[in-house]
Amino acid sequence: MNTAITSVVAVDWGTSRLRIWPLDGNGAAKSCHRSDRGMRTVSRDEFEQVLAAQLQQLDVPADTPVIMCGMVGSRQGWQEAPYNSVPCRIDAIAANAVQINDVDRDIRIVPGIANFDAAHPDVMRSEETQLLGLYDMSGSALTGMICMPGSHAKWVRFDKGEVLDFATSMSGELFAALGASSVLQHSLKNAGKQVDPESRVFLDAVSRSLAEPATILTRLFAARPQSLINQVSDDEAAAHISGTIIGQDIAGAIARFAPVHAVSLVGSGHLGALYTKALEIAGLRSTMVDGDELAIQGLSHAARLIWPDRFDPALRVQTQ
Amino acid sequence: MNTAITSVVAVDWGTSRLRIWPLDGNGAAKSCHRSDRGMRTVSRDEFEQVLAAQLQQLDVPADTPVIMCGMVGSRQGWQEAPYNSVPCRIDAIAANAVQINDVDRDIRIVPGIANFDAAHPDVMRSEETQLLGLYDMSGSALTGMICMPGSHAKWVRFDKGEVLDFATSMSGELFAALGASSVLQHSLKNAGKQVDPESRVFLDAVSRSLAEPATILTRLFAARPQSLINQVSDDEAAAHISGTIIGQDIAGAIARFAPVHAVSLVGSGHLGALYTKALEIAGLRSTMVDGDELAIQGLSHAARLIWPDRFDPALRVQTQ
Numbered sequence: 001m002n003t004a005i006t007s008v009v010a011v012d013w014g015t016s017r018l019r020i021w022p023l024d025g026n027g028a029a030k031s032c033h034r035s036d037r038g039m040r041t042v043s044r045d046e047f048e049q050v051l052a053a054q055l056q057q058l059d060v061p062a063d064t065p066v067i068m069c070g071m072v073g074s075r076q077g078w079q080e081a082p083y084n085s086v087p088c089r090i091d092a093i094a095a096n097a098v099q100i101n102d103v104d105r106d107i108r109i110v111p112g113i114a115n116f117d118a119a120h121p122d123v124m125r126s127e128e129t130q131l132l133g134l135y136d137m138s139g140s141a142l143t144g145m146i147c148m149p150g151s152h153a154k155w156v157r158f159d160k161g162e163v164l165d166f167a168t169s170m171s172g173e174l175f176a177a178l179g180a181s182s183v184l185q186h187s188l189k190n191a192g193k194q195v196d197p198e199s200r201v202f203l204d205a206v207s208r209s210l211a212e213p214a215t216i217l218t219r220l221f222a223a224r225p226q227s228l229i230n231q232v233s234d235d236e237a238a239a240h241i242s243g244t245i246i247g248q249d250i251a252g253a254i255a256r257f258a259p260v261h262a263v264s265l266v267g268s269g270h271l272g273a274l275y276t277k278a279l280e281i282a283g284l285r286s287t288m289v290d291g292d293e294l295a296i297q298g299l300s301h302a303a304r305l306i307w308p309d310r311f312d313p314a315l316r317v318q319t320q
Numbered sequence: 321m322n323t324a325i326t327s328v329v330a331v332d333w334g335t336s337r338l339r340i341w342p343l344d345g346n347g348a349a350k351s352c353h354r355s356d357r358g359m360r361t362v363s364r365d366e367f368e369q370v371l372a373a374q375l376q377q378l379d380v381p382a383d384t385p386v387i388m389c390g391m392v393g394s395r396q397g398w399q400e401a402p403y404n405s406v407p408c409r410i411d412a413i414a415a416n417a418v419q420i421n422d423v424d425r426d427i428r429i430v431p432g433i434a435n436f437d438a439a440h441p442d443v444m445r446s447e448e449t450q451l452l453g454l455y456d457m458s459g460s461a462l463t464g465m466i467c468m469p470g471s472h473a474k475w476v477r478f479d480k481g482e483v484l485d486f487a488t489s490m491s492g493e494l495f496a497a498l499g500a501s502s503v504l505q506h507s508l509k510n511a512g513k514q515v516d517p518e519s520r521v522f523l524d525a526v527s528r529s530l531a532e533p534a535t536i537l538t539r540l541f542a543a544r545p546q547s548l549i550n551q552v553s554d555d556e557a558a559a560h561i562s563g564t565i566i567g568q569d570i571a572g573a574i575a576r577f578a579p580v581h582a583v584s585l586v587g588s589g590h591l592g593a594l595y596t597k598a599l600e601i602a603g604l605r606s607t608m609v610d611g612d613e614l615a616i617q618g619l620s621h622a623a624r625l626i627w628p629d630r631f632d633p634a635l636r637v638q639t640q
Contacts, residue, residue, distance in 0.1 A: 075548075114549060121545040122538075152503070152541060168545075169537040170502065177497040182490065183472070214533035214575035217489035217568055218442075221472060225441040225488075228395075229434060248537055255534035 006030065007310040008065050009055065010299035012126060013072035015039050019295075020054055025312045027300035033058065039071050047078035048103055065106040065310070067303045069129040069295070073098065073109035083114035083123060087164045090135045093128050094302035110302055113163060122168050126295070127154045130266055133297030134289060135161060138264075145257060148266040148291070149246075149275050151176065155253040158264075167256050171249040172271075175242065183224050184241060191238030194270050197277040201236045202243040206278045209247025213255070216248050246278045260284060266291045326350065327630040328385050329375065330619035332446060333392035335359050339615075340374055345632045347620035353378065359391050367398035368423055385426040385630070387623045389449040389615070393418065393429035403434035403443060407484050410455045413448050414622035430622055433483060442488050446615070447474045450586055453617030454609060455481060458584075465577060468586040468611070469566075469595050471496070475573040478584075487576050491569040495562065503544050504561060511558030514590050517597040521556045522563040526598045529567025533575070536568050566598045580604060586611045 006022040010029070013019075016038040021029040037050050051066070073081035081098040097108040110132075112125035127148050135142055140160050148154040151172035157164040179188035195202055208219055223240045226232040232240075254260050263279055265272060265288040272288050279286045304311050326342040330349070333339075336358040341349040357370050371386070393401035401418040417428040430452075432445035447468050455462055460480050468474040471492035477484040499508035515522055528539055543560050546552040552560075574580050583599055583606040585592060592608050599606045624631050 114545070116549060118550070121542055121549050123545045123548055153537075167535075167538045168541045170541040171537050173502050174537060174540075177500070177502045180497070181500045182493050182497050212575055213536075214568070215487075215572040216533075216536060217473075217491050217494060217565070218487045218572050218576065220494075221488045221490040222441055225434070225443045228443055229436060229441050230438070245537070248534070252535040252538050255532055256538065 006058075006060055006064055008067055008300075008303040008307060009058075009060055010296060010303065011051070011066055011068040011072075012070050012129070012295050012299070013039060013068055013077075014070040014126060018050075018054070020058070021296050021299070022058060022060065023296075023300055023303060025310070026315050027304050027311055029296045029300075039077060044078075047072070051107075062105060065108070065303070065307055067097070067108055067110065067299050067306065069110040069299060070126040073111060074125060077109075079109065081109040081111035083112050084128075086113060086115050086166065087162055088113060089162055090128070090132050090158075091161065091301075091305065093132060094305040097302060097306060106307075108302075108306060110299070113166070115166065120165070120167065122166060124154055124166065124168070127156075127266075128163075129298035129302070130291055130294035131156060131158070131163065131298070132301050133294035133299075134264065134266065136297050136301040137289070137294070142264070144262055144264065145253070145260050146264045146266060147253070147275065147279070147286070149249075149271050153249055155257065157257055165257070167253065169249045169252055171245050175245050178220070178241065184220070184237070187223060187227060187234045187237035188241065190234040192235050195235075195239045195242045195274060197273045199236070199239050201232075202239040202274070203277070203281060205240045205243025206247035206250075206281045209244050210251050210254075210282055213248055213251040216244060219244050242274065243278070246274055247281075250278055250282045250284070254282065262286065264289065266294060268292070326378075326380055326384055328387055328620075328623040328627060329378075329380055330616060330623065331371070331386055331388040331392075332390045332449070332615050332619070333359060333388055333397075334390040334446060338370075338374070340378070341616050341619070342378060342380065343616075343620055343623060345630070346635050347624050347631055349616045349620075359397060364398075367392070371427075382425060385428070385623070385627055387417065387428055387430065387619050387626065389430040389619060390446040393431060394445060397429075399429065401429040401431035403432050404448075406433060406435050406486065407482055408433060409482055410448070410452050410478075411481065411621075411625065413452060414625040417622060417626060426627075428622075428626060430619070433486070435486065440485070440487065442486060444474055444486065444488070447476075447586075448483075449618035449622070450611055450614035451476060451478070451483065451618070452621050453614035453619075454584065454586065456617050456621040457609070457614070462584070464582050464584065465573070465580050466584045466586060467573070467595065467599070467606070469569075469591050473569055475577065477577050485577070487573065489569045489572055491565050495565050498540070498561065504540070504557070507543060507547060507554045507557035508561065510554040512555050515555075515559045515562045515594060517593045519556070519559050521552075522559040522594070523597070523601060525560045525563025526567035526570075526601045529564050530571050530574075530602055533568055533571040536564060539564050562594065563598070566594055567601075570598055570602045570604070574602065582606065584609065586614060588612070 100107040115122040146156040156166040223237040420427040435442040466476040476486040
């Protein structure tokens with residue numbers, strides 16, 4: 001089989017962005033294409049033509065199938081891919097991918113995962129595909145907690161291919177909301193882009209959230225009197241707020257999923273470094289894997305399960 | 321003494337609004353005047369003329385003194401009234417009122433109160449005047465916790481005329497920030513104006529925050545999957561978010577100031593009703609007093625201490 005041709009196209013279609021990776025016969029990404037045609041710019045009847053235009057630009061033949069994940073499968077998306085409910089096998093999301101109706105091309109959407117428990121209602125869309133990628137990479141060795149920082153950080157309890165439970169924490173979005181409109185916005189807007197994960201202020205703020213999670217609303221506000229009283233810099237205020245929120249995120253996961261020992265951290269770059277340090281302060285070993293790589297690997301895994309004949313037979317997914 | 325004339329003018333000059341109460345010879349407000357000339361609309365050299373214009377409209381003679389509180393005494397205000405540090409006698413803020421320089425009229429600003437402890441840095445400006453009013457009203461009977469809900473809610477440990485300690489919680493501002501920019505904004509914008517303090521959703525959310533304060537970031541987010549999964553209404557989502565934040569506010573105060581038994585609640589109307597109910601769920605008895613009344617009473621108390629001759633001698637403040 002010629003691995004230079006595109007076997008399947010993998011797509012992550014979210015609210016704000018559209019990413020496309022043509023996969024070769026080994027299931028590896030040949031290239032990455034980013035577009036700003038996120039779902040919020042696309043009306044319901046435009047999905048097909050927006051995707052077709054992108055694929056035409058990439059010279060993808062009309063019979064090449066497409067595997068997608070993200071909000072494109074939500075009720076407001078192209079076609080709903082109903083949530084799979086925990087506990088569930090992670091590879092079930094590939095088997096349960098929904099095929100788009102009334103189009104010539106074979107296009108499928110990986111479903112999200114939901115917790116329908118009334119005490120812990122929760123949903124994810126797109127992170128399940130990263131989980132599938134992590135599973136593909138790690139096999140049955142993958143057991144324990146998985147932390148996926150972001151606007152809506154996901155904490156996942158995983159056991160030998162099964163998603164047992166998960167929780168979403170609005171940590172990243174809280175940081176953004178305080179920067180957009182609050183007494184803290186001045187400090188957050190004037191601070192440097194990056195909080196130093198080794199700074200004393202960041203480390204102390206993480207420790208305080210772990211030690212006394214009840215007082216978060218007071219400790220967040222404290223960035224303001226700190227700057228009034230102690231002439232704390234905007235950078236230090238941002239480090240305090242970041243550490244307070246990340247520490248609370250971890251404290252919440254420990255409270256919910258105790259005991260937590262080790263964590264697989266799905267992240268990269270600066271945010272990954274902050275979480276690595278904060279998890280260390282909480283006494284949790286972590287191993288970081290890149291989230292974009294996992295998205296590709298998860299979509300590739302799903303594609304190899306759905307269309308095995310389009311990939312090199314020697315590299316087919318083993319059903320475990 | 322003729323109590324119909326204005327003895328002193330009381331002013332609360334905050335960031336967004338300016339309120340003026342001419343006081344009679346008994347120290348009671350004759351009327352209330354509200355203006356939108358809050359500090360953010362006033363440049364540094366305009367304070368005198370803005371106030372003069374307001375007083376002229378009210379026919380206040382040039383020799384009538386003015387007592388003020390609020391952000392007008394901050395470093396960015398008309399003239400700084402440096403923070404008094406806890407622990408401090410509440411009536412010391414009247415004795416330490418700062419006289420405005422280079423004006424003909426006798427104008428004084430009540431200072432705010434600060435906590436300079438590095439572990440709990442905090443500041444208040446204007447609430448200290450309400451505390452003085454509450455003290456004036458209650459005398460030495462006032463001992464215990466005082467809760468002052470708002471954008472920046474204050475929790476004050478008070479003992480026989482002394483402010484021992486206090487904490488600010490950004491509860492009101494968090495609610496506003498989530499409504500302005502977050503995945504929850506849709507629900508918060510579409511909900512009715514008022515959360516029902518007796519609703520099951522509000523009560524449950526308060527209880528959850530008291531029981532497991534570490535998980536607030538997950539429980540706030542849960543309003544979103546609740547509406548996706550359980551078709552929870554926008555009103556219910558708003559009640560959940562309100563109860564979660566108010567419950568966390570109380571959980572934080574209990575963690576910081578334990579043991580807390582009874583609370584004097586400075587508030588009114590709808591927010592007062594929500595806090596009354598939430599405090600009850602936390603097992604705390606509360607007595608509510610109106611915040612605006614306390615501001616007038618506090619300014620009046622300060623004025624009677626500073627200019628005793630301008631008030632009915634029979635009603636002079638007793639120094640306790």
